[in-house]
Amino acid sequence: MKAVVLGSGSYSGTPKPLCSCENCSRARINPALRRTRFSFYFEGILVDPSPDLHYHLERLNKKVEGVFITHAHFDHIAGFPELQVFKELDVYSHGQGVEMAKRLASLFLGGAAPDNREWRYHRLPFNEWVELEGMRVFHFRTVHRSIENSGGFVFELKGKRIAVTGDTGPEILGDKDALRAMEGADLLVAEMTHRESIPGVHLGVREAIALARKVGAGYTVFAHISHSNYTHEVLEKRLREAKIEGEVARDFTWIEV
Numbered sequence: 001m002k003a004v005v006l007g008s009g010s011y012s013g014t015p016k017p018l019c020s021c022e023n024c025s026r027a028r029i030n031p032a033l034r035r036t037r038f039s040f041y042f043e044g045i046l047v048d049p050s051p052d053l054h055y056h057l058e059r060l061n062k063k064v065e066g067v068f069i070t071h072a073h074f075d076h077i078a079g080f081p082e083l084q085v086f087k088e089l090d091v092y093s094h095g096q097g098v099e100m101a102k103r104l105a106s107l108f109l110g111g112a113a114p115d116n117r118e119w120r121y122h123r124l125p126f127n128e129w130v131e132l133e134g135m136r137v138f139h140f141r142t143v144h145r146s147i148e149n150s151g152g153f154v155f156e157l158k159g160k161r162i163a164v165t166g167d168t169g170p171e172i173l174g175d176k177d178a179l180r181a182m183e184g185a186d187l188l189v190a191e192m193t194h195r196e197s198i199p200g201v202h203l204g205v206r207e208a209i210a211l212a213r214k215v216g217a218g219y220t221v222f223a224h225i226s227h228s229n230y231t232h233e234v235l236e237k238r239l240r241e242a243k244i245e246g247e248v249a250r251d252f253t254w255i256e257v
């Protein structure tokens with residue numbers, strides 16, 4: 001099964017306008033170092049319609065059938081109206097995520113589903129396995145300040161398990177339910193926003209690596225990387241030193257699961 005990190009960056013992307021840090025300066029010269037906002041895709045499933053979704057879909061050139069939204073921060077949901085190119089769509093999130101998606105569709109597309117479109121919205125409960133067509137999904141809650149509801153997902157399909165942390169504070173390291181669902185996943189997509197963790201907000205490098213160790217995934221891809229984090233090669237070195245089976249995502253990093 002193939003999966004792809006469409007966008008590897010955090011809310012501002014890299015380069016961030018007017019920023020002259022090392023990552024931003026380099027990314028202005030080398031397009032391979034740019035980071036668009038986070039989206040992830042596998043088997044017709046999109047996790048988080050980022051504000052860069054048009055750019056992602058145009059290059060991906062594959063059908064989206066299901067959309068899972070981790071939370072309603074703009075860097076994870078603002079691209080939702082871009083999905084109007086798809087006739088049929090199932091949208092999954094907790095209540096706040098579903099309501100925001102509906103609101104964006106109503107504002108920009110004239111209704112919860114645009115004309116001639118069959119879009120269905122589904123609220124997922126937290127911390128329960130839910131059976132969907134062809135797969136099972138577990139939506140766990142994360143601690144992510146400034147928003148009421150935020151979560152991650154574990155998908156089980158075709159005998160494989162894919163876990164996506166969404167945005168999360170380091171509290172996830174003590175969340176038994178989330179850890180149990182993610183444990184031994186074939187692929188873990190973990191956020192690694194900053195150099196140092198911010199409690200209740202985001203993971204830093206050390207805690208993101210600690211999470212990968214705890215989960216013991218077959219392969220871990222680190223994403224949602226801020227321009228203010230270390231450079232790509234320093235982060236890669238940290239993974240090698242920690243003997244983590246995985247990599248730091250760039251935009252359009254493909255993974256064979």
Ligand SMILES: [Zn+2]
Nearest residue numbers: 011073075167
């Ligand atoms: Zn984010």
Ligand SMILES: [Zn+2]
Nearest residue numbers: 019021024227
């Ligand atoms: Zn910068």
Ligand SMILES: [Zn+2]
Nearest residue numbers: 071073144167
């Ligand atoms: Zn967020």
